[in-house]
Amino acid sequence: xxxxxxxxxxxxxxxxxxxxxxxxxxxxxxxxxxxxxxxxxxxxxxxxxxxxxxxxxxxxxxxxxxxxxxxxxxxxxxxxxxxxxxxxxxxxxxxxxxxxxxxxxxxxxxxxxxxxxxxxxxxxxxxxxxxxxxxxxxxxxxxxxxxxxxxxxxxxxxxxxxxxxxxxxxxxxxxxxxxxxxxxxxxxxxxxxxxxxxxxxxxxxxxxxxxxxxxxxxxxxxxxxxxxxxxxxxxxxxxxxxxxxxxxxxxxxxxxxxxxxxxxxxxxxxxxxxxxxxxxxxxxxxxxxxxxxx
Numbered sequence: 001x002x003x004x005x006x007x008x009x010x011x012x013x014x015x016x017x018x019x020x021x022x023x024x025x026x027x028x029x030x031x032x033x034x035x036x037x038x039x040x041x042x043x044x045x046x047x048x049x050x051x052x053x054x055x056x057x058x059x060x061x062x063x064x065x066x067x068x069x070x071x072x073x074x075x076x077x078x079x080x081x082x083x084x085x086x087x088x089x090x091x092x093x094x095x096x097x098x099x100x101x102x103x104x105x106x107x108x109x110x111x112x113x114x115x116x117x118x119x120x121x122x123x124x125x126x127x128x129x130x131x132x133x134x135x136x137x138x139x140x141x142x143x144x145x146x147x148x149x150x151x152x153x154x155x156x157x158x159x160x161x162x163x164x165x166x167x168x169x170x171x172x173x174x175x176x177x178x179x180x181x182x183x184x185x186x187x188x189x190x191x192x193x194x195x196x197x198x199x200x201x202x203x204x205x206x207x208x209x210x211x212x213x214x215x216x217x218x219x220x221x222x223x224x225x226x227x228x229x230x231x232x233x234x235x236x237x238x239x240x241x242x243x244x245x246x247x248x249x250x251x252x253x254x255x256x257x258x259x260x261x262x263x264x265x266x267x268x269x270x271x272x273x274x275x276x277x278x279x280x281x282x283x284x285x286x287x288x289x290x291x292x293x294x
Contacts, residue, residue, distance in 0.1 A: 001280060003124040005094050005168070007033040008055075008085035010078045011102035015044040021209065022104040023049055029107065031121045033100075034088075036081040055088065057081045066178040068186075068238060079177040090171050096128065101165040101208070107142065108205040109282065113150045115205055122280035123204040127168055130157075130199070133273070134265040137197045138170040139163050139188055142204040156203040160261035162188045163198055166206050179238065181231030182254060189239050192261045199265075228252045 009022050017024075026033050037045045039056045046054050061080035082099050089097035108115040109123055123142070131140045141163040148154055162185050175190055177183045188198050229252035232245045236254060246255045267273075 001125050002031050002121045003098060004128055005096040005098060006089050006092065007031060007098040007100065007124075008082075008088070009033055009035045009100050009102050010081040010085065011035050011037055011045070012041065012078070014102050015041065015048055017048070020048065020102070022100050022102045025104055025106050029118065029120055031124070034085070035102075036085055055084070057084050068179040068234060071180060075180070077180045077183065079179060079183045082177045082183070086169065086171065086176065094171065096131075096168055096170050098124070098166070098168050100167075103209040104166060105207040105209065108145065108207065110148060110154070110156075110203050110205055111284070113153065115145055115148065115150075116284070118282065119285075120282075122282050124168075126278075126280050127201055127204060130201075131168060131170075133267060133271050134197065135268050136195070136263065136266050137199055138173045138191055139167055139196075139198040140201065141165075141167045142206045143200055143202045145205050145207045146210070148202060148205060154202040156201065158200045158202065159265070160192055160198060160263060161200050161258045162256065163200050165208050179234060182235040182238075185235055185243075185254065185256065186238050189242070189256070192258075192263075195263055197263050197265050 007026065009026075011020075011023075014020055023033065023035060034053055034055050035045055035049060036055045036057055039059075042051075042054055042056055057080060061084045062076050065076050065080045065083070067076060078101075085097060085099050106117050107123060108117050110116075127140050127142070131137045144164065164184050167184065167187075169187075173191060173194075173196065175187060175194075177187060179186050191198060229245070232252045232254040235256075236243045236245050239256070242257045242260060244255050246253055
């Protein structure tokens with residue numbers, strides 16, 4: 001099974017095998033994808049993933065991008081590439097699209113508190129179908145692995161919260177990415193403030209490398225020089241009504257109060273949810289029964 005909507009990986013400086021995590025994970029799952037890259041790095045990426053998978057980011061997306069501030073160094077972060085992916089999916093006739101960071105090592109399903117690595121695209125199909133049932137659900141995606149320790153129980157999904165790093169986005173919501181940092185949190189907050197619904201799936205998981213955990217991408221672009229305080233301060237400036245800067249885990253973070261958002265999913269006309277369970281063809285295999293040690 002493969003997703004019904006196009007999958008885009010936004011990547012910079014991570015074409016080498018040991019850095020090309022998301023692409024390798026999707027290759028192992030036999031899921032087609034595009035990688036959005038800058039023109040100066042096209043040759044390096046094309047040599048390892050194939051030119052047909054590489055989309056060159058047009059310069060106009062960087063020039064026209066709303067950085068939410070003035071910066072003299074010309075660095076934009078991944079937002080322009082994400083906006084290009086959004087438009088590319090629209091131009092190709094799709095109603096939704098997936099956009100992913102390039103440092104996701106694997107995808108998993110939560111089963112009896114075990115994180116079990118999946119070898120196909122069924123989890124993406126399940127998330128697409130769930131989101132597509134509702135007229136006001138516009139962003140969804142899997143939870144981070146390190147937020148789901150096995151000693152606790154978690155609901156299958158959480159509504160009206162942030163979705164990071166791997167997002168399924170409905171194309172017609174009238175928003176676009178903005179900001180040099182924390183653009184995923186900002187996008188979710190603007191959707192929620194419009195009365196729309198976001199969903200984070202705990203049942204489905206991404207093995208995301210932590211911020212500054214590997215070179216390339218935003219690590220080289222910003223965090224090695226600036227740390228994480230600037231990005232947290234930007235989000236607080238974007239959303240002073242619900243976001244603030246805090247110190248946690250030895251570095252600066254943003255804290256957002258999502259409890260103010262109470263909207264509920266509204267089922268589309270004609271949608272009937274059948275009783276029972278649909279595992280989308282997934283079967284438990286001992287060779288894939290792997291749990292991280294967190």
